[in-house]
Amino acid sequence: xxxxxxxxxxxxxxxxxxxxxxxxxxxxxxxxxxxxxxxxxxxxxxxxxxxxxxxxxxxxxxxxxxxxxxxxxxxxxxxxxxxxxxxxxxxxxxxxxxxxxxxxxxxxxxxxxxxxxxxxxxxxxxxxxxxxxxxxxxxxxxxxxxxxxxxxxxxxxxxxxxxxxxxxxxxxxxxxxxxxxxxxxxxxxxxxxxxxxxxxxxxxxxxxxxxxxxxxxxxxxxxxxxxxxxxxxxxxxxxxxxxxxxxxxxxxxxxxxxxxxxxxxxxxxxxxxxxxxxxxxxxxxxxxxxxxxxxxxxxxxxxxxxxxxxxxxxxxxxxxxxxxxxxxxxxxx
Numbered sequence: 001x002x003x004x005x006x007x008x009x010x011x012x013x014x015x016x017x018x019x020x021x022x023x024x025x026x027x028x029x030x031x032x033x034x035x036x037x038x039x040x041x042x043x044x045x046x047x048x049x050x051x052x053x054x055x056x057x058x059x060x061x062x063x064x065x066x067x068x069x070x071x072x073x074x075x076x077x078x079x080x081x082x083x084x085x086x087x088x089x090x091x092x093x094x095x096x097x098x099x100x101x102x103x104x105x106x107x108x109x110x111x112x113x114x115x116x117x118x119x120x121x122x123x124x125x126x127x128x129x130x131x132x133x134x135x136x137x138x139x140x141x142x143x144x145x146x147x148x149x150x151x152x153x154x155x156x157x158x159x160x161x162x163x164x165x166x167x168x169x170x171x172x173x174x175x176x177x178x179x180x181x182x183x184x185x186x187x188x189x190x191x192x193x194x195x196x197x198x199x200x201x202x203x204x205x206x207x208x209x210x211x212x213x214x215x216x217x218x219x220x221x222x223x224x225x226x227x228x229x230x231x232x233x234x235x236x237x238x239x240x241x242x243x244x245x246x247x248x249x250x251x252x253x254x255x256x257x258x259x260x261x262x263x264x265x266x267x268x269x270x271x272x273x274x275x276x277x278x279x280x281x282x283x284x285x286x287x288x289x290x291x292x293x294x295x296x297x298x299x300x301x302x303x304x305x306x307x308x309x310x311x312x313x314x315x316x317x318x319x320x321x322x323x324x325x326x327x328x329x330x331x332x333x
Contacts, residue, residue: 007038013076013137015110021133022112026126036129039136044259046078046135049242050160052146052185057166058192061229062238063145064100067109069235070141076108078134080127082147083113110134128159128266157185158265161255162245164238166190167206169198183209186222188241190234194226220248279313 001009001017009017021039025032049066051059060081067077079100103109112134114127131142146156156163165186191203206224215221225241227234249255280288288309295305 010039010133010137011042013110013139018110018133018137019112022130025129025133026114036132039133042136043132044135046131046139046142047162047242047246048131048135048142048144048160050144050146050156050163051166052156052163053166053190054168057168058227058229059145059166060100062166062190062192062227062235063143064103065229065232065235066238067100067103067141067143069239071103071106071108075140076138077141077143078110078131078137078139079112079143079145080130080134081111081113081145082127083115108139110137110139125269127155128262131159158262161249161258162187162242164188164190164242166192167202168193169196169202183213187220187245188222189224190227190238191224192227192229192234194234195228195231199226218252218254220245279309 006017006021010021021035023029024035051063053059063079063081067079070077081100100111104111112130114130127144131144134142144156144159163185165188167189169191189206191199191206193199194203203224203226210222210224213219213221223241223244225234225237227238229235246255249258291305291308294300295302
């Protein structure tokens with residue numbers, strides 16, 4: 001299939017083409033960057049929802065039920081479920097795909113499981129790129145469900161327009177909640193499995209913490225939604241809370257500002273990645289190893305060596321050899 005037909009089918013929600021485009025990006029194929037450049041002009045219409053929280057809180061069940069809710073209201077939903085990386089294949093364990101098997105083949109639902117690939121922030125690096133592809137394909141909502149790593153899921157804040165934190169009555173006391181940084185990343189909370197004992201105690205502990213927060217007119221005050229997702233209880237309330245947050249963002253023009261900041265962060269990450277790749281090109285590896293040996297033998301500080309590498313790299317940006325190649329790194333230390 002030629003490039004024109006490829007993008008035409010992608011914009012028509014052709015699931016096979018969407019899946020192929022995501023695979024190209026995830027595997028960093030040569031055509032991946034061109035795909036992302038083309039889909040960018042068609043993105044920006046979907047609303048991105050982040051679902052995070054500790055393992056076993058019921059994130060996948062809520063994602064499943066929320067997708068069904070939107071589907072019943074005539075909306076299309078794409079789900080990016082980030083699973084732990086398999087120690088054998090390096091891919092996702094596909095646990096969330098199994099839990100959502102009842103909606104996986106529905107026309108207006110698209111589910112993609114992705115491996116963390118070593119990311120400690122709850123999302124893999126390609127999740128936002130994948131969201132852009134699904135956005136361009138025309139899905140109304142994109143749900144990003146993190147792997148559930150506990151206390152380091154800050155990536156979701158950069159990726160989502162609205163972030164919900166899912167807890168259970170056994171998640172811990174208020175001190176643990178503050179320690180996990182949940183107060184900073186949550187736009188609202190869901191206490192799932194509220195049919196269990198101590199659910200009211202967990203809700204009250206969260207309310208106590210929220211009362212201590214400083215706020216002004218533009219500050220969105222998080223609510224606490226009680227749910228039993230397995231029985232589809234509280235899902236409608238979750239959808240209403242997402243809508244309330246979206247309305248608040250639009251009222252104060254915060255959604256645009258949030259997305260501009262997200263774009264700035266992504267540009268910074270892309271530039272850093274490209275610079276890193278350029279710095280550690282194959283022709284520099286041998287010289288780099290020589291510098292390491294010199295550092296060890298002559299007791300030269302690693303900081304001194306790092307400065308030498310960076311200075312040489314800056315010089316090589318403007319100087320090429322007779323064949324037009326970048327000069328290799330060499331030390332004058």
